[in-house]
Amino acid sequence: MKLLTTDIKNKVLDSMMRLLNENRQSIIEANKKDLDLFQKEDQAMYDRLIVTDKKIDGMIQSIQEVQSQEDPVNQPISSRILENGLEITNKTAPFGTIMIIYESRPDVTIEAAVLAFKASNKILLKGGKEALHSNTILIDLWHRALEENDLPKNYIQLLTMNRQETQDFLKNPTEKLDLIVPRGGERLINFVKEHANCAVLVSGRGNNFLYVDENADWEKSIKVIMNAKTDKISACNALDKILINQKINNYDQKLTELYNLLSSKEVDTLVDDTVKKTLTTAEPITDQAIWKEEFLAMKCCLGAVSSLTEAVEKINENSGGHSATIMTCDKGSARQFMEQVDCAAVYQNASTRFTDGGQMGVGAELAISTDKLHHRGPLGLEQLVTNKYYVFGDGQIRE
Template sequence: MAISTPTSVTDICLAAKAAAKPLAALGADVKDRALHAIADALVARTPEILEANAKDLEAGRANEIGDALLDRLALDAERIEGIAAGTRAIAALPDPVGETIDGHRLPNGVDVRRVRVPFGVVAVVYEARPNVTIDAAGLALKSGNAIVLRGSSTAIHSNRVLAAIASEAATAAGVPEGAIQLVAGGGREELAELATQDGVVDLIFPRGGEGLKNALKAVATVPVIYAASGNCHLYVDASAKLDDAEAILINGKTQRPGVCNALETLLVHADAAAEFLPRAAKALHAAGVELRGDERARALAGPGIPIALATEEDWATEYLALTLAIRVVDSAAEAIDHVGRYGSGHSEAIVTQSTDAARAFQLGVDAACVYVNASTRFTDGGEFGMGAEIGNSTQKLHARGPIGVRELTTFKYLIEGTGQVRA
């Protein structure tokens, strides 16, 4: 088996670091060949993957982890083919390593260029999403980084098989051995050891809930870019096309309620609420969505649709389930204020025919992704043409929104002269 099995987190990280330098020097042809080899191996070894995943699902049901986590955890042949397709899509992307970002010539004739380079060793910490094992490994490989994967114990069997498949296929294609590493998914002590690998791990991307984020904040000495929670809103403006609004609402809430780009709160302008809320509440109720609303929303929803009274906590909650909070507002400005107070900076949407309202929402909402007349479910590296993603950053550092191959690079300045010295 090509994936190494060192005895400690430190050994695992050191093995990745040893692979990082030769990996950074690989040509695009070798990396792309390795990515296609991983995709082919995933499809060929689907029965092995599903057998491992079945063990995780059985344990998850026994431990009552809930439907949302089970949905994240579950693999089938179609999902595996989708993961393989995403890996091939990563291979088809331009190689970011060595790309010139910008450049100029100084008055003294010295040329200055800024070019993309790998970080070196990146670590990804994630929960109950075995697809991230391959997505993250593929993105790291394309961007020239060695990777340390730390999945949760919930997906331990799936992650072990997927990481082994990726490592074996990549090594056979010419990638340095040790470039893809897996930490089994133990307790918080293991997480703390990974998060304090100064000088070995260059950057950590956690992909999970607020508990994971807070656990890392408490101990991390390695730089961290958080792919954090999504308390996402849809604002239906007074001028909205209500058919579009209903379609975007149902898609955003019900297609996959357990993901970070799903809707958690609906805001409706008072001038549209009397017509829109009855139809929206009926459609949501039919889809099995539990509703919680303010007094005006409850009064306008129509008879026979149960809506609990929303609390302050509801506005701030990322449900990750078939639950939705509803509030009636009197203006776009009030909707923007609500999003600013409760949103997590992930994805926010407005449905409107007003150019002024759309522009105000785009300028006033501080989030990684701001949508006009489209579903927040598009916030995804694959949908954005990145092949896959490691997560969605809600920070304001170099990576914001979906984290793809370019976000997995830093840069260096290359300066070329003809003997110039500073006066």
């Protein structure tokens, strides 16, 4: 695929930012059609679906941030001259065509497309049917931005397929796919892995844990827990599971305080057998499989552990590999936790809500990767390239 210059790519982004600003009312009206058709039982998905002026401001800001970043394509990684005279340079290169499958969030239609385009990739956007009207107008604006700069519309495409059509497309795509990013739950991820014929980069479930160590600052712990749990329940970086060390001072009192505070914020808190001895009126956990579940709701599990080692083992057995926090004033304990917990992002004394491309300084993100190849964590502009070796010779042969 022909590489576009940085200048032309940034001009497309200038056009798109202007078009988003000029068409605010049309975008919000299209989104209202989606909202009117949506069943509000799933509050988390409904929250992700809504488009407001503030969200449009966020879309424009995402494009600005990506535009200001250095072009990630054709950047040298390494260079060497061998004894036989071969000159070998390793450079970044586009993937080619990326497909992303996601639900509900129209802002992904902006963020995923701007990242893929700036990294010189084509992108196929398979959004959920619940956001069809919103995504359609946003893709139309992308196409207008491309056409204003004499580029074909096929750089950014919207796929409107049902489940069977998507399955057929994954098995026999109409064009070569180089990477698929399924951004959703385990059912979607397993569906894509089963049917895809190219590389799949998993944006896995959250199910994030927070462990309160015996040496934790309790006031900070309360503040962090409430932010991570209640700030935005629809986000994959929201908190679902809380573990408390039984050796913490005033254990019973602190458990009660935390439970009451969660209840006051209408968080449905389930407790394990040990915690139930203190919180006798709390709803017990009856199925241990719930420790593996991502809630995306005002719901959490509260459990007790006897050591940092036990906390690490429970997290590694049950979490989605996304984010985990330790609340502690002990640097040694923090280091042990952060080295041993198998998650894309590990924290000391901070909310899991920071696992986000913008918050981590990479700008817009395609997803939060819980894979270990080729990248783990927020997938920003620099991560949407692969590499290519350029080998310059003068008739050398291998003998």
